[in-house]
Amino acid sequence: MDLFSATNTLTPIPFEDGELAFLGQLALSQSNAVVMARLVAETAWRAESITLWGRQHLQPRLSAWHGAARYRYSGLLLEPLPFTELLQEIREAVEGACGRRFNSVLLNYYRDQRDSMGMHSDDEAELGPAPAIASLSFGATRTFILQHKRSKRTVKHDLSDGSLLLMAGSTQVNWRHGINKSRRPIGPRLNLTFRYVY
Numbered sequence: 462m463d464l465f466s467a468t469n470t471l472t473p474i475p476f477e478d479g480e481l482a483f484l485g486q487l488a489l490s491q492s493n494a495v496v497m498a499r500l501v502a503e504t505a506w507r508a509e510s511i512t513l514w515g516r517q518h519l520q521p522r523l524s525a526w527h528g529a530a531r532y533r534y535s536g537l538l539l540e541p542l543p544f545t546e547l548l549q550e551i552r553e554a555v556e557g558a559c560g561r562r563f564n565s566v567l568l569n570y571y572r573d574q575r576d577s578m579g580m581h582s583d584d585e586a587e588l589g590p591a592p593a594i595a596s597l598s599f600g601a602t603r604t605f606i607l608q609h610k611r612s613k614r615t616v617k618h619d620l621s622d623g624s625l626l627l628m629a630g631s632t633q634v635n636w637r638h639g640i641n642k643s644r645r646p647i648g649p650r651l652n653l654t655f656r657y658v659y
């Protein structure tokens with residue numbers, strides 16, 4: 462057996478009404494700490510503002526969108542930045558582990574425990590009917606929460622430094638997901654969600 466693919470392959474997580482698979486550590490050519498430091502330093506981070514109930518708010522995190530096409534979500538229209546050499550290298554590692562192609566990545570930087578992502582589905586039409594979304598995390602562990610849209614059942618999964626979570630099949634149709642704020646101090650975390658935009 463090929464040892465590389467044995468250690469760089471996702472393991473399916475038993476999950477109803479969707480597909481989840483997980484890898485504790487994606488193999489990269491540099492350490493997690495070096496990749497994270499470079500991404501933090503080299504990314505053109507933006508604090509996007511969103512309109513909620515007619516009022517403007519800053520999103521509780523920083524973000525950047527790299528890829529092939531514009532991306533519209535939460536009333537925002539994001540113009541794509543090109544893939545950097547580092548993002549290209551990471552994309553290839555993610556594609557190898559997932560056995561799928563991705564043409565875009567959304568980077569999210571959670572500076573501390575006050576940063577979060579509200580419950581949502583990544584179900585925009587341009588992602589297709591059964592989007593595969595590969596989520597790579599660096600830095601502090603945060604708990605990824607999935608909630609079933611109808612049964613309201615909740616599934617939690619800790620996303621640790623270097624881990625890769627693939628959401629596929631009908632996950633976005635049937636579930637919402639997000640990252641809660643915490644009262645306990647939490648250090649910086651980076652998350653990269655690789656997507657294919659049609």
Ligand SMILES: O=C(O)CCC(=O)C(=O)O
Nearest residue numbers: 567569583605640652654
């Ligand atoms: O930070 C995470 O783990 C979740 C990110 C996410 O859901 C997204 O980018 O759509």
Ligand SMILES: [Fe+2]
Nearest residue numbers: 581582583638
């Ligand atoms: Fe998401």
